[in-house]
Amino acid sequence: MSSAADIVTETPLGGPTLPQERRLVTSIPGPRSQELIDRKADAVAAGVGHTAPVHAVAAGGGVIVDADGNSLIDLGSGIAVATIGNAHPKVVAAVQAQVAQFTHTCFMIAPYDSYVSVAEALNRITPGDHAKKSALFNSGAEAVENAVKIARKYTGKQAVVAFDHGYHGRTNLTMALTAKAMPYKSGFGPFASEIYRAPLSYPYHDGLTGPEAAKKAISIIEKQVGADNLAAVIIEPIQGEGGFIVPADGYLPALVEWCRANDVVFIADEIQTGFARTGEMFASEVFGIVPDLMTTAKGIAGGLPLAAVTGRAEIMDASHAGGLGGTYGGNPIACAAALAAIDVFENDGMLQRAREIETVLKGRLQQLQAADPRVGDVRGHGAMIAAEFVDPATGEPDAALTAAVAKVSIAQGVIVLTCGTYGNVIRFLPPLSITDDLLHEGLDVVAAALAAS
Known part of the structure; x- marks a missing residue:
């Protein structure tokens, strides 16, 4: 019987040298x-x-x-x-080296270089040339929760708008932001308050141009929420769990423009779309937008649990000292993996x-x-x-x-x-x-x- 020890063929972009073949020796499951x-x-x-x-x-x-x-x-x-x-061999080497040094101090107790280096890298590679800062967490849902916290603190407002078909996580607040009931929400309420929903651009079904779809969404936001009450809108530039829905050209830029004019924080949830997945480092670049805040996770650390919020420095700095963090946030092993993964994303094609x-x-x-x-x-x-x-x-x-x-x-x-x-x-x-x-x-x-x- 074949096993993990059957190492014969190197993969073209790195990784274990497993035979690159579809091989069925039993039925599935065996x-x-x-x-x-x-x-x-x-x-x-x-x-x-x-x-x-x-x-x-x-x-x-x-x-x-x-x-x-x-x-x-x-x-x-x-x-x-x-x-x-x-x-990936670069990730494996980085993780092995870090494990041999230390596995945890809690960054909020005894800080370390790799957390700061990941923040510096994210500030550099995310869209926009403005001053940015980052904070590291454990999961995509945790990043989304903290992005909302930051936006509320910065604006002094409470309401948040998410979009039809959106998915943002499985915690209480992120379930409220998520649109799909089964299997994510049914029976788990009540959910966090001050969450509202607007229509997404879904060209295959709505037949609208991007500006038309944005006008419809903005009208609903203004009538049902009101810009004076709205801290943030959060949207996946290309929806993930919702069906890989690609909004029509012009939709996202129109939303960003409206947010800028109305002191609303625009949050791009790039947890699934980030890190080269869409052919750009981030999907926001596909649509020519620069978010105020961006959440990342998934591909960030080559398989290790890590997430981040990155955004405009003045928004990120709105929280008081101690207001952001978490025991495991920015774990040194995950940070080492992330630095190796970012190197691969930037330099290995x-x-x-x-x-x-x-x-x-x-x-x-x-x-x-x-x-x-x-x-x-x-x-x-x-x-x-x-x-x-x-x-x-x-x-x-x-x-x-x-x-x-x-x-x-x-x-x-x-x-x-x-x-x-x-x-x-x-x-x-x-x-x-x-x-x-x-x-x-x-x-x-x-x-x-x-x-x-």
Whole structure:
């Protein structure tokens, strides 16, 4: 049986030298994976689900290897976390060196260089040439909560506007900001107050230009909330869990302009879109906007838990001393990993690789769209591309088809993720270390699954 020790082929952009192949030696799940799934059912809370029924033992390049020796093509990157690939050698070396020095002091007790260096790097690489500062946290949801805290403190106002189809996390405040009830909100309320919702630009469904969609959203914000009460708007430049919805050109700039004119903090949630995922370092650059505050996480540290809020220095400095922080925020091991990952993003061709992946993904998916009317829309940027599935007779979302395609793909050794408010979108989030051959093979499997469904 194959194992994690089967190291024969180096991946093109770094990572463990696992064989870069789809290999099925058992059904999915195999017996050892099924054993773990059974143990999980006994030991882990039922609310913690899983997408792929495998027992992972190794990952790198564009594959995940399970305990039964199966090698699956990874088109999910751990939900956009393993952007540079699993166990990238630069990240591994940085983590090993830091673990040998110290694992924790709490930055608020005894500060250390790597936290400051990560903040300096984020201040430098995020959009805008204004003075910036950063604060580090543990998760995307925690970053969002702190961005809202900072905006409220700076403006002296309380209301926050989020957008239809948005996803911002699983904590109480971020559940309030999140639009989708199941599985994220149902039964978990009541939620934080002073949260309002505005319509997103969704070109495939609303048919509006960006300025038209922005005018509609701004009108609702002004009438239902009022600029004088509004601390911040928060939006994913390209929505993640909501369905990889790309707003029409002009929508985001119009919102930013309105926020600037009305003393409202514009927060870009770049937790899923950040760090080369869209072919730019940040998706805000795709749309030519400069946020006041930006939240980041996921791809920031090569797989280790780290998150950040970065923004205009005068806004970030609004909080009193001790108002921001957390015991583990900016853990030194995660910071070391982040500095290594940022080095890879900046110097190892990641932006170009994301654009190359976009060409492959869009080309193949648009071919499927032309041949099968159930593929209603193909959209996205970089290595963040989606296909939306619909009933061709009615145009209504087809969640059952989407689930069937994903299930068959996973059973055939290709990990894909579904998303969308209506559960009818498959999102493609491959690691940038994936080879073109693996990418094409994975899409072959998805196409066959669609044809069989």
